[in-house]
Amino acid sequence: xxxxxxxxxxxxxxxxxxxxxxxxxxxxxxxxxxxxxxxxxxxxxxxxxxxxxxxxxxxxxxxxxxxxxxxxxxxxxxxxxxxxxxxxxxxxxxxxxxxxxxxxxxxxxxxxxxxxxxxxxxxxxxxxxxxxxxxxxxxxxxxxxxxxxxxxxxxxxxxxxxxxxxxxxxxxxxxxxxxxxxxxxxxxxxxxxxxxxxxxxxxxxxxxxxxxxxxxxxxxxxxxxxxxxxxxxxxxxxxxxxxxxxxxxxxxxxxxxxxxxxxxxxxxxxxxxxxxxxxxxxxxxxxxxxxxxxxxxxxxxxxxxxxxxxxxxxxxxxxxxxxxxxxxxxxxxxxxxxxxxxxxxxxxxxxxxxxxxxxxxxxxxxxxxxxxxxxxxxxxxxxxxxxxxxxxxxxxxxxxxxxxxxxxxxxxxxxxxxxxxxxxxxxxxxxxxxxxxxx
Ligand code: 5CA
Numbered sequence: 001x002x003x004x005x006x007x008x009x010x011x012x013x014x015x016x017x018x019x020x021x022x023x024x025x026x027x028x029x030x031x032x033x034x035x036x037x038x039x040x041x042x043x044x045x046x047x048x049x050x051x052x053x054x055x056x057x058x059x060x061x062x063x064x065x066x067x068x069x070x071x072x073x074x075x076x077x078x079x080x081x082x083x084x085x086x087x088x089x090x091x092x093x094x095x096x097x098x099x100x101x102x103x104x105x106x107x108x109x110x111x112x113x114x115x116x117x118x119x120x121x122x123x124x125x126x127x128x129x130x131x132x133x134x135x136x137x138x139x140x141x142x143x144x145x146x147x148x149x150x151x152x153x154x155x156x157x158x159x160x161x162x163x164x165x166x167x168x169x170x171x172x173x174x175x176x177x178x179x180x181x182x183x184x185x186x187x188x189x190x191x192x193x194x195x196x197x198x199x200x201x202x203x204x205x206x207x208x209x210x211x212x213x214x215x216x217x218x219x220x221x222x223x224x225x226x227x228x229x230x231x232x233x234x235x236x237x238x239x240x241x242x243x244x245x246x247x248x249x250x251x252x253x254x255x256x257x258x259x260x261x262x263x264x265x266x267x268x269x270x271x272x273x274x275x276x277x278x279x280x281x282x283x284x285x286x287x288x289x290x291x292x293x294x295x296x297x298x299x300x301x302x303x304x305x306x307x308x309x310x311x312x313x314x315x316x317x318x319x320x321x322x323x324x325x326x327x328x329x330x331x332x333x334x335x336x337x338x339x340x341x342x343x344x345x346x347x348x349x350x351x352x353x354x355x356x357x358x359x360x361x362x363x364x365x366x367x368x369x370x371x372x373x374x375x376x377x378x379x380x381x382x383x384x385x386x387x388x389x390x391x392x393x394x395x396x397x398x399x400x401x402x403x404x405x406x407x408x409x410x411x412x413x414x415x416x417x418x419x420x421x422x423x424x425x426x427x428x429x430x431x432x433x434x435x436x437x438x439x
Contacts, residue, residue, distance in 0.1 A: 023148030038145025038153030133160030189340030204289025337398030353406030374439030
């Protein structure tokens, strides 16, 4: 992408309304524009990162055996009356009436709809296990939308739903999602700790929140320091096999949010030196709730014995749009964002220090083509902005590599490479610079 043709409206001033660093940086880096309280337009740079995050979530869901579909944002109120949640949900639910006076709602989650889809087609245990997911916009009319994408009203969620014949199989499905979550957050450069949690309006009695530690997090958490050193399963993890040992490893040590914190247990189980009290951002939550929806909604399957029973269900959410805020909270400095490679909107920013200078333009072009062919997604700053402004912009938008090309260096056959995260710089010939960046 050439910056002269791109749409990257950077802000010089720090917007007054943004209270936390990720919100400030997303606005300043031209990723996001607020359209109403808790409702945002995703500008091109933000949209690119959102798609990267979404893709990692998708790959890890698929690897764990889940199957993608797409459900609508609008749902019929009558569907929610079947489970009894229409009245329970309260003011957080955005209720809409269409021209035929039919009551609709903008979905805050999809347990009812997926249960309705399942019961329409599946009757036998032989079709199980099944796990269906989608990545779709949700609406919750939060009392206090704040911190940008952290607590929005409209936000992007990945929600997966598992269906199993009995509780043991349901628990195995829960374990697959648990392991997939460990992996997908790690791939985004995050350390997300599963913690025992309340189940709230979703229900059930088994639930974990996946929490990224950050000073600006909304929840207070208590955990055993040793949780931070646990190994995350690799790509070769066997989702067909028994994952209970991994889940046990990750749930053995104490880690809880304030809602379910048990100070006595914490004191007994965690040596004082290992106790961490911190704040955290909830980037995902898993639930196992058995027949809470399948029973009232009559989603039944016949078992091997021929007897019909309500299907056992769980649901598994990831806050896709919230993750962008969490990643920035975890990875930034005074100059701006530092994107982990896996989610960076572009891999390399090429800074042309003297547009119009034939040799500089030529070298930039050569680098641009080579990086593009190497799959490195370059962003070429070919604008007339002064070098100082270009450097500041590159640091602000946080691409993993900067390739700086100007007439003075080229006279000696050299360009400069800067690694955003470490600030490390190298002056070297262009071919060597390209291979250093992996192109
Ligand atoms: N149906 C279940 C799981 S599929 C569910 O809705 N779970 S949830 O309520 O915990 O939401 C899942 C994830 O969405 C949360 O972990 C959080 O990361 C994200 N999320 C929830 N509310 C918001 C919000 N207002 N703004 C941004 N992200 C949110």
